[in-house]
Amino acid sequence: MGRILELARSRRSIRSYSCDPVPLEDVAYIVDVARHAPSGANKQPWRFLVIRDPLVKKLIRGKCEEVERRFHERVDPEFREWLRSRGISWRKQFLTDAPILILVFARRGEPYWIESTWISIGYLILAAEELGYSTLTYTPSEVDWSNKILQVPEEYALQAIIPIGKPAERREAREQDRRLSLHEVCYLDSWGKGLEI
Amino acid sequence: MGRILELARSRRSIRSYSCDPVPLEDVAYIVDVARHAPSGANKQPWRFLVIRDPLVKKLIRGKCEEVERRFHERVDPEFREWLRSRGISWRKQFLTDAPILILVFARRGEPYWIESTWISIGYLILAAEELGYSTLTYTPSEVDWSNKILQVPEEYALQAIIPIGKPAERREAREQDRRLSLHEVCYLDSWGKGLEI
Numbered sequence: 001m002g003r004i005l006e007l008a009r010s011r012r013s014i015r016s017y018s019c020d021p022v023p024l025e026d027v028a029y030i031v032d033v034a035r036h037a038p039s040g041a042n043k044q045p046w047r048f049l050v051i052r053d054p055l056v057k058k059l060i061r062g063k064c065e066e067v068e069r070r071f072h073e074r075v076d077p078e079f080r081e082w083l084r085s086r087g088i089s090w091r092k093q094f095l096t097d098a099p100i101l102i103l104v105f106a107r108r109g110e111p112y113w114i115e116s117t118w119i120s121i122g123y124l125i126l127a128a129e130e131l132g133y134s135t136l137t138y139t140p141s142e143v144d145w146s147n148k149i150l151q152v153p154e155e156y157a158l159q160a161i162i163p164i165g166k167p168a169e170r171r172e173a174r175e176q177d178r179r180l181s182l183h184e185v186c187y188l189d190s191w192g193k194g195l196e197i
Numbered sequence: 198m199g200r201i202l203e204l205a206r207s208r209r210s211i212r213s214y215s216c217d218p219v220p221l222e223d224v225a226y227i228v229d230v231a232r233h234a235p236s237g238a239n240k241q242p243w244r245f246l247v248i249r250d251p252l253v254k255k256l257i258r259g260k261c262e263e264v265e266r267r268f269h270e271r272v273d274p275e276f277r278e279w280l281r282s283r284g285i286s287w288r289k290q291f292l293t294d295a296p297i298l299i300l301v302f303a304r305r306g307e308p309y310w311i312e313s314t315w316i317s318i319g320y321l322i323l324a325a326e327e328l329g330y331s332t333l334t335y336t337p338s339e340v341d342w343s344n345k346i347l348q349v350p351e352e353y354a355l356q357a358i359i360p361i362g363k364p365a366e367r368r369e370a371r372e373q374d375r376r377l378s379l380h381e382v383c384y385l386d387s388w389g390k391g392l393e394i
Contacts, residue, residue: 004324008233024394031383036205048383118312122319127201152388179232180241186228189250191349197221
């Protein structure tokens, strides 16, 4: 099995982090990979705001929990039950537990600014996995607060907050992590026709 | 240097492909990596339509060149000059030259359906690079034609067409491929403050 498939298969979204520190050298490696992603017209619309300062993490967590609390109150009962079944609440402890957060911003209006930035997020999480770190691509239900609170220029929009660290939870695959099979998502020459190799 | 950084750094967007065939086993590996990407609520909104049939490739090229021709007529002179300087015209020969095209579709309305699908595209292009293939994340300027022409259900929207093959052009980095430095795109704890490692 190739190395990338190995990394992609073993990766799990992790919501509990240990306090083991993540050296800045490792963070630099991870972002170095992400910044090499291709982008529309090579405009590189991404910016990576690495948060290590516990006070800033606390500030971010407070704001996220405020918007998530509102969001959880708003959702319909069925989705609320689904969230509960996954152990997802408005509480976001990983935002203060994880030694490092990477906030990924995208510059509005560049060609394919969202698409390009999410390619780089794909690169980023594989690079973290390669170094043995866990990640989560957390997308707060509201993001506009981040520009004001973190003094980020208005033309940049927060796309995701990615905690980086060693996992504090077991990593076996759960049913909810299951992926559709190759035959269910991949067709050859005609929609619905399996690859048959 | 880690393997992923090596792949990310060496990858170039390639517009000329040789006719060397790409075994379906390799295509399966590449899509296998892509389908393991994380997605909003693990909804896996992606579908991969692999095109090997030369007639279907010709059909796709015809339609893409039709919409690109319209697009190129519409753009302002400055952008037209920029396109010319990159050697990008409305002609899309790679759509028939590359032995394989992977059309990536995303299911509208799933949580973070575009973002998730582009993470999987990030995975996909790194996996192709790992096997020694070149790629391009080509986004046609119009995409709705694809549902009708390729009989794809309306709820799926074409995100990108990715040719896969051996390059028929030299792969040295050009000035236009240059990336911003780590310090230009990555900050620590405060916007604009370099990582300083």
